[in-house]
Amino acid sequence: MTDPRRIKPPMGPDNGWWWDMAAAGKLGIQRCAGCQTLRHPPTPMCGDCHSTQWDTVEASGAGTVCSYTVLTHPQFPGYQYPLIIILVDLAEGTRLTSQLVDCEPENVEFGLPVEMIIQEDPDGFKLPVFKPAGAA
């Protein structure tokens, strides 16, 4: 029997740290050690200064909705529908793709202020998602 769990990311040297930070309750952003540029999604080399050295910063979790889609069909096991997917412009200046929770589909809008929370699945997998800023 198929376990109805979300698809898990493969984890390698270029991306595993991000999920490790998520498991520790944090939203990570990669920072170039050469020119301090923040980048997401992460890459092993800075396209500007070509440094392969980098560290990470913890994002505040505050952002606004840049774009969104509401997925209704097909419905895959491990996900709850309607599923609101958002692009979030983080306060730090990078953008990421995530999910909006605690919000009805008709209430999502461009520019909506959101804040990150860590969602934990029944199997213990953790991932950063967002809720409308100030929502309970």
Next chain:
Amino acid sequence: MPISLKDEAAIAGIGLTEFSKNSGRSELQLAAECIKAACDDAGISPSEIDGLVSYTLDSTDEIEVARAVGANDLTMFSRINYGGGAAVGTIHQATMAIATGQASTVVCWRAMNGRSGKRMGQGVSGDITSSDLVHWSWYTPYGMLIPGSWIAMIANKYMHNYGVTREDLGLVAISQRNYALNNPRAYGYGKPLSMDEYMASKMIAEPLCLYDFCQETDGGCAILITSAERARDLKQKPAMIRGVCQASTRGQEQMTSYYRSELTSLPEMELAAKLVYEQAGLGPHDIDAACLYDAFTSEIIMQLESFGFCKEGEGVELVREGGLDIDGRLPNNTHGGLISEAYIHGMNNIAEGVRLVRGESTGQPDKNVEHVLVSSGVGVPTGALILGKD
């Protein structure tokens, strides 16, 4: 001194299998059948083929194809990545090979059991950490598993910015279905689509509904390319390759180029437009008809802007005034396209470009069609092709 590709090569033959939802045979057989059909169309034997090009997503090895059709010794074989972004890229490879003498008779093909076999958008997971799988893993854990979900993010932003409505997308779907009504190969043959049906159809990924999506199809399509000089001696009127290019731009991802400063244009398609127009010595005003890649209706409106048929944000006006229809400024996807003919990953749009230049489309406009523009996939590394009369 760079070698110009303009008018060096021509499309001398097109070949197709039937399009269906269940072909009942292998993808290798579909490939062999459409390649043989392309040779028949050109009036040559498959034993003359010395170059083969396909998509990395195609399951059939070129050496198996060569064995099946009885090809000549191969001196050039190549694959292009990025799904439908490969479509025109295969023609680019063939044209470069012919212009530089690496091969004389190149066939580009795509054969797929796209409905009965492996369907698009089944998600990826596992322990393999290739750069491609890491890329998808920023999306799949969140439930973005299908191409429509990836494109919807861009479509929604674009529509919000420029006041494009669901009805506008519906106009694109209906325009293409109207062409398919007269095309016996097409899924939409004899099946009209009304705006009421469009608006009532199931939402998949807001703002995209069922009719905004392309088909899922079993079938094969092959394009035979040879030198312009030789093509003139073959059975069909040559479709001259006036310009052909590939293009990918900064910030490019496969389907998810979400991290650029603005999301309401297609930078890679704008580069393709610049390159192909420069190579051909032509501009948008010279293009009489088009087969713009149409995995989704929204992509058509955005490409009208990329290729300079209107200003940024004004693509929808061209659609509203019937510009894509048979008597419009730019008859587009006159076979029904990927949305209403078949989804052979854009290869069937190239075949239609050839028919338009030959004057043989079931959706042939009344006007003289001197030049046809064909594009590769949208939201991925892409390319553009201009075909012309000899």
